[in-house]
Amino acid sequence: xxxxxxKSFLNLxxxxxxxxxxxxxxxxxxxxxxxxxxxxxxxxxKKFSKxxxxxxxxxxxxxxxxxxxxxxxxxxxxxxxxxxxxxxxxWLNSSDNINHKRPVVVPIPMFPDKQKKRGFNQAELLxxxxxxxxxxxxxSQGLERIRDTKAQFSLSLxxxxxxxxxxxxxxGDLRQSNVNSVLIVDDIYTTGATVKAAIxxxxxxxxxxxxxxxxxxxxxxxxx
Numbered sequence: 001x002x003x004x005x006x007k008s009f010l011n012l013x014x015x016x017x018x019x020x021x022x023x024x025x026x027x028x029x030x031x032x033x034x035x036x037x038x039x040x041x042x043x044x045x046k047k048f049s050k051x052x053x054x055x056x057x058x059x060x061x062x063x064x065x066x067x068x069x070x071x072x073x074x075x076x077x078x079x080x081x082x083x084x085x086x087x088x089x090x091w092l093n094s095s096d097n098i099n100h101k102r103p104v105v106v107p108i109p110m111f112p113d114k115q116k117k118r119g120f121n122q123a124e125l126l127x128x129x130x131x132x133x134x135x136x137x138x139x140s141q142g143l144e145r146i147r148d149t150k151a152q153f154s155l156s157l158x159x160x161x162x163x164x165x166x167x168x169x170x171x172g173d174l175r176q177s178n179v180n181s182v183l184i185v186d187d188i189y190t191t192g193a194t195v196k197a198a199i200x201x202x203x204x205x206x207x208x209x210x211x212x213x214x215x216x217x218x219x220x221x222x223x224x
Contacts, residue, residue, distance in 0.1 A: 040063065042059065188216050
């Protein structure tokens with residue numbers, strides 16, 4: 001926390017450098033890195049067939065991957081601001097835009113101890129930026145993660161599903177509300193095991209999930 005304070009203090013007086021290439025930049029990411037990130041964006045017609053509408057902005061590769069890694073692991077939460085805006089822009093221009101239904105936006109939560117160690121939940125930061133751009137209401141505590149699950153990247157699909165079974169429950173933002181439709185936000189979509197577990201927790205309370213959105217996926221253009 002002390003490191004973050006001094007970083008923010010210095011940024012008041014010094015022009016910060018791009019966290020990806022170290023070039024001076026007036027924005028969170030320099031124009032060069034922004035152009036490289038947009039090379040990872042999927043075309044508007046790209047679809048992934050799922051039970052609920054799924055919108056993913058781009059492929060987890062190249063500079064987009066570098067940006068997400070820097071955001072999550074190199075203490076650059078400010079990168080979530082442009083990523084969340086681009087996610088909103090793409091979603092609003094896609095056929096998966098269900099804005100007329102006015103769902104509330106719920107980010108995938110982290111286990112409290114892990115979030116405390118990182119200092120932030122990247123899905124929540126993406127969701128905040130997304131909501132500022134779309135005008136949709138945010139319920140950052142709509143879900144709670146009640147089990148400290150293993151890292152998913154080394155697990156098979158069945159192991160991922162078992163790992164996440166009953167990992168989520170309804171959070172304080174939704175327990176006393178009349179919300180009946182939710183849009184889930186996550187940073188990376190892989191097999192879908194995480195969002196399926198989140199959807200199951202919401203369905204137990206008769207809350208419909210009208211869509212899932214993520215900034216990146218490990219899938220490629222040829223995947224369905």
